[in-house]
Amino acid sequence: MSGDKRSNLLLLFDRPQEPCFMPKGDNNSVFDVPQDYLPEKYKPVGQVVVSRFGESETGPNPKIPVKRISVPPLDEIQEIRRDENFSLFIPKHRKIAGRLINIFLGVKSVDDLLSVAVYARDRVNPYLFNYALSVALLHRPDTQNLDLPSFIHSFPDKFVDAKVFSEARETATVVPQGNRVPIEIPKDYTASDLEEEHRLAYFREDIGVNLHHWHWHLVYPFEAAREVVNKDRRGELFYYMHQQIMARYNFERLCNKLKRVERFIDWKGEIKEAYFPKLDSQVASRSWPARVAHQKLSNLRREVDQIVVDIDDLERWRDRIFEAINKGVVRDAQGNNVQLTEFEGINVLGNMIESSILSPDRGYYGDMHNMGHVFISYIHDPDHRHLESFGVMGDSTTAMRDPIFYRWHGYIDDIFQKFKSTLPRYTEDQLGYSGITVDEISLESNNAKNNLQTLWQQSDVDLSRGLDFQPRGAVFVRFTHLQHVPFSYNIVVNNSTGGNKEGTCRIFLSPKHDERGNPWLFRDQRNMMVELDKFRVNLKQGRNIIKRASTQSSVTIPFERTFRDLDTNRPTGGDALAQFNFCGCGWPQHMLIPKGTPEGMPCQLFVMISNYADDRVDQDVSGICNDAESFCGIKDRKYPDRRNMGYPFDRQPRDGVNSLQEFLTPNMRVQDVTIKFNNRVFQKAM
């Protein structure tokens, strides 16, 4: 890489609480911190500590020069203390984050950025620093190809059982490298089977799922400089990515004999779901607060976060949003009317409901989705009298662990669906592709046809980069996650148009039956459709056989990418390095297929070939972060599908269509498949 210099920036993500003058990375590099850059508390002992960490057993540590430049004042940024938890949902925090991002974006050169970042790192809140620097690196032209280490390496405490850290401390201190064995995280540590909701723990607490959610919000911040926020169709993607999470979650619920999630609609009633995260914040040295059963939201009066908001406010925002949907018109901050159009409307609504700075009028439509998170996360201490921090719902890295996340997003999604119901239905013309028929589809894995197989798998992640104030050396944690046997799609398409054609192949999966075991009505099943893949196909005349591997999915990123590390396995150059150069956003590959049931869960696989002429977006997308495009878009490019996201299932069906069968046009096909779950744990083959 042209910049060893640039990759020095990445060392700032290592051991986020240890000061810059302590060794970083695999070769124990130390930043040569100018004396006046040292944080106040270390200035009196500056010489002592700097020389203390200047060398290790093998000799002097490599020094990374840090240019002394004048640094913008950080007083405002430091209003979030170092030992607080940081939340993007709290307006005060996101404003401060926005400022810090702007400081990092405004610095002229990479060298200067390093100086400012070194100065800031040991002064500002470590989570805030990590977030702001990540966003800045992703968006600066001179750093955007740097590949950020997975968040889990800096802050493993947000993803794994707190217990691991006392064991990790023991391992790192007393166990010689050669004797270390991975620390096992039990599969069920947050609750037991007495709690029905716990059946979904493998989904909610999956490390990859939570990393995806965090990364998505890193790529699509809702508050920062306009050029960072204003990405193509971000509001619509907010809707669609979360709609798909809901579809997947409901799918998993049916696999576990639970009803689809109930929307959280009664904001003054009790929330029956309890959740005890059993995570510890290493930075705040506080455990994540739990929510006991039957709690109620309260009006928030938290001066410390500058949050004063009533449940009534939330209700007012909701009512204004519904009014806008019903009228098909929103008002902007200047009082002008803006139509909610067939294609753009959903994007406007997405920004309005989330909300982002792109909202037509944040004052009027408020901050509905974000504040819902805040209300729930402060349910245990709404006026800060107990000096408590927010629960897991207050942090996008942890929110998906809590059952209430899905009830809240079930509610949010329902608003979007209300809007979608007002749109014209897709006509047969808009769905069909004349001359193209899908004749046959099947799945193949391990010689089994139309039978997907799922299982538990154990994998190891090295967490040592997040273990501050402990000796060096790899410390692996072994966790258990869902996995499926890789499979491939075989799709036979007949092209009778008489010419070569292009199409977009859209693949979805849904349970075949509802909670009662009855076949679905289309209007319900469409919300259950989980996108598995979407890709462009060339269709020659006559019969075409399309083969596609499950690992090529447009929603997922490979396992290794989810957990990628700074140094380990990093190729040294050439094509391999380019390959490694990707984004971390994307649904984890191991969660592509829902769990299914031991007896085999009947599902329906849906395949459609749409007309590429109506799908195409003209742009060059070679080689840049494009393999989870359905959920994450493409970095710095337009969303690569002109249709509304979720097409063809994003709207109510045309008149007369009650079932999926009736919905089909010749360019679509449905195949019954089963998902069979093998309740055994397999080690990941290294």
Place this chain on the structure above:
Amino acid sequence: MDNAKNLLLLFERPQEPVFLPKGDKKKKVINAPTEFLNEKHKTYITTVVSRLGESNETVPVPKISIPPMDEFLVLKRDEAFSLFIDKHRALAGKLINLFLSVKTVGHLMAVGVYAREHLNPQLFSYAFAVALRHRPDTKDLPIPSVVHSFPDKFVENRVIGRAREEVTIVPEENRTPIEIPKDFTASDLDEEHRLHYFREDIGVNLHHWYWHQVYPGRGPRQVIDKDRRGELFFYMHQQIIARYNCERLANSLKRVARLTEWSQPIKEAYFPKLDRLISKRSYAGRVANAKLQNLARTVDDSFVDVQQLEHWRDTILDAINKGVVVDRNNREVPLDEFGGIDILGNIIEATELSINPQLYGNLHNQGHNMISLIHDPDHRHLEEPGVMGDVATAMRDPIFYRWHAFIDSILQKFKATLPRYTEAQLNYPGIEVTGVEISTENAPANTLNTFWQKSDVNIANGLDFQKTGDIFVRVTHLQHQLFTYQITVDNASGRARSGTCRIFLAPKQDERGNPWQFQEQRTMFMELDKFKVDLTPGSNRITRMSTQSSVTIPFERTYRDVAKRPTDDAGIAEWNFCGCGWPQNMLVPRGKQEGMPMELFVMISNYDDDRVDVEFNGRCDDAYSFCGLKDRLYPDRRSMGYPFDRQARDGVKTLQEFLTPNMRVTNVNVKFTNRVFMRQPK
């Protein structure tokens, strides 16, 4: 004795493998046979030990056959240990027994090493400490304060995090203490938070922990069956409530409301912000308006309904009203004037000494359990108890006082059935207290001055798996200016007499600012001191220092750190004491900035009626009012709390009317200065 002292090394850094260096400056290495080690530790002992080098002093461990300990393994190493949970108490009782039955100190070292390697660290530390305290060959060992082994029970988690940072980065000589903010658990929006300095005082919680270590509820008979332990359970907790209520009045809060409505929401919330270093599970917070639930926790064998609690309460009240309890053989045993309270204390607490556990149940302990598990009554969320489930942390929670006020009210109901003290039982003919005064340097007479003080405590021994060296945390706590009592007593009996001087303090007014009815004020009296006086004929002048109090232990003892103990014989004897006792810094209630009017009560009772033939030998005898005397009888024959433990005789409505000539009351003013002073190192 030197060998015996090595046993204390086993309290250090409870989670580390036993073979890592221990002792001051980490010079001692316990040379444990490999067979004694935890499987996990065996794999790397050789590498680690060779890394340590030769410069250390080796502590030998004899390779003997170890009694089976499998039954103790049901409590996993990273589980929370609670003395309120029957299953845990039973395990602790058996383990204490096992340690007591080991023949020699050398063998005890071996058994201790094995147990420490395999058993739950808190279970081990507790049982081992109780055993050392009760074995003839180890009973004088200075057991280190629990705050050093388990600082996580006493200081907020953030401090531990900062300590790790400080230890890693800053060389020992450059370190500065880590300050614990005074208000870390809540803010003034929460009225109950005004009392945090009392509830969260490290010394207060240490006292409670030690009291329960000296008076375990379960274990070998010789350990639990101590003189008047049931009565002391009543009295020590009654005094805690009296002190707490006085602090409440000083903070413009009403006396604590008993927790009597067990199916109603509990309005007090509490968020302890403590983290268990071992299990990395925090002590759960309790949100406002939580309700007690029936417990059905297979993991702890805890199955008890709220109804069951009500039934036990009713059965006990039934016995009180009838004046008779029924023992295990269905024989009636009267609750008599002196022994009745002891029987009831054991029944209610409840200990193994309960006269009929089947009938009277386990009221006090199960109350603690039900409250501490309110957030996860059926263990579906795999949660551990909150602070109420641990004697080292229970006093932090406002609900502790509501629960104990309820417990106390039952025992007061019994006291109300007893014959009133007659004038003859109170008076000491010929003896008159003619003057009582408190003198404090540079202050008007009868003024007590209180203020905040900062002190440093070393927590290095609790930081497992961390580089060594001292690391101090700085706590802010209540303190008062030293003072003396000046008491003049006229002895008109014409001969030398002995008496017991009993000193109490109570607020002068109730919540409304009205003078007290005696029946109310009597439960507000805090014992400050009690000591024997010899009275010559004529006028006697008694001078007594506040630091001599029979309820407190000195500050240094509360926080004592074995590594800092003196090395000469005299010093060691000085050092040789128990940790049980009210912390000296909390002797005087906070009072108010404008001054809080209080009444100081002094009585000289007839020593002939007080005397117990017991020797004070300077060992563990300076907080005897709360803790008794180690291995000896309680040194006062009167019922504990005398003369305020019963209703007043007919016609007595006020304290003034209650007085006989051998008593006297003086108005004192407790003045609080809201400033922080640094403690001067001695």
